[in-house]
Amino acid sequence: MHLFISNDTTAPYATLLPDDSRHCVRVLRMTVGDELWVTSGDGTLCRARLANPHPDSCEVEIVERLTDYQPRPFHLHIAVAPTKNNARLEWFVEKAVEIGVDRITPVICDHSERTTLKTERLDKLALSAMKQSLKATRPIIDQPMKLLDFLKTLNPQSSILNPQRFVCYCSGHERNTLRQLYTPGTDALVLIGPEGDFSDREIATAIQSGFQPVTLGNSRLRTETAALYATTVLNFMNI
């Protein structure tokens, strides 16, 4: 059964977003009485029936509400440097949402070649990935911010316990793996650097902010690959 998005599913009737309305009526050719899933991305999955198949503002009647649908066992926040090639970050967002992520913050680093980023498209990709993988919780895509400013926003007290904070980088001394450091069931915040890696001051500041250096293995991974690797492994350790 298809999943559609509405801005509000709290009333007995909900209106699908214009794109979803078009897809429902024009592409899938659904008609009055057809059953479908609808969510606003707030964690509630609603079973609904098509009431008014309008191609721009399709109205559905909500039959059943599944609150807190498939709750995630932990909160995963990935802070990742935007890639030179935008498509690579977009790809990461799609895949991360499919596998499971709660929040993505694009962080501009000292060695970032890209210093600006439009998040509208990332939001759209996250939404369609959420629909594709039948999830009812919409991940947060933050506006980009400088890494050092991002680190300032974090509470130093919570650094060791929850969320566990990890910084992945290539250069430098021996580091532990996520298996050695991460405690399943704990929330996690992971920092992934740009093509040119983090600067020394960024790594030092992250460690001062309670981030533990981790290695993702021997392979030299691209930024978006490292970000998805961490997303996959942390989800895997929680099933």
Added chain:
Amino acid sequence: MHLFISNDTTAPYATLLPDDSRHCVRVLRMTVGDELWVTSGDGTLCRARLANPHPDSCEVEIVERLTDYQPRPFHLHIAVAPTKNNARLEWFVEKAVEIGVDRITPVICDHSERTTLKTERLDKLALSAMKQSLKATRPIIDQPMKLLDFLKTLNPQSSILNPQRFVCYCSGHERNTLRQLYTPGTDALVLIGPEGDFSDREIATAIQSGFQPVTLGNSRLRTETAALYATTVLNFMNI
């Protein structure tokens, strides 16, 4: 230091592939005496010096040979149905090579919409991902074949022990996770189905061929996402 490809690195001198020659001389503007890495993808990484910076057939002198460079702790073979959208399979190949895979077999399934596939481009992507992630072993990309024909090529005797065989599908009864079933250090062969999932006869035949049904978690993953998820998790369990 950059890694370049040559068809043969056994002699004292090696010639880079035309694309690599161009990149070395025209893009990176390397000159006589500059150091670089070169491999033929046979597992040996060679330290070399640029001897003749010809833009089409760049000649290098091999200074040092690192045989069996970064050997993988297990052999990973992924048999995956080609995606409707070719770019998605291409993306999987690039990422899988970065993270670590030894062999990829495109398998045409009963529910595959795509029944033909050109592997030249996949080979090229695998090669550039190998260079990007500084690996010296070139993964094998097989020509596509029908899944049931592929299963016939497998030795039934080796089914339980090595490689361990896993089939991932959405439909049906309770399955175990890779963590429950996979023994680190063991070679692995993983089957990933098409958008429409495997047919019942394909699942039955796979299980008869010694494949254990596994679940990759609650999320409904796209074909290429499931394939990379399995690749990531099995590599992670081996570090």
